[in-house]
Amino acid sequence: MKDKIYSSNPAVDVLKRTGASGKFLVLTIMMTVSVAVSIAFSGEMSRHYSMVFSDFFSSLSRSFNDITGASIVASIFISLPTILVVVAMWMIFFACSSRKDGGVSTSGITLLKVIKIIELVI
Secondary structure, X not given: OOOOOOOOOHHHHHHHHHHXXXXXXXXXXXXXXXXXXXXXXXXHHHXXXXXXXXXXXXXXXXXXXXXXHHHHHHHHHHOHHHHHHHHHHHHHHHHHHOOOXXXXXXXXXXXXXXXXXXXXXX
């Protein structure tokens, strides 16, 4: 039995098959967990270091609390391209998983392309 053809265009058919596959879903979930753990770990480490150093320098404890908040914001800001890649991967998965036959929304792929161009420039 032949697999269902999603589109008469072979490129769109391959995109829909790949984007809706279980392997792509697992990859997207793993990437999401990786980003979440990375942000949580960096925030927890900054909080831990601020507690250690504030014991040594009790007069600077307020400054270390400010640094903790700033480091969490900085870790999210630094992780922004990776967060956008994860969002683009979810957009691709949901666009390819739709039950409609025919074309597929390429907004996730466009987002990936824009992120990569910005990374190349920076």
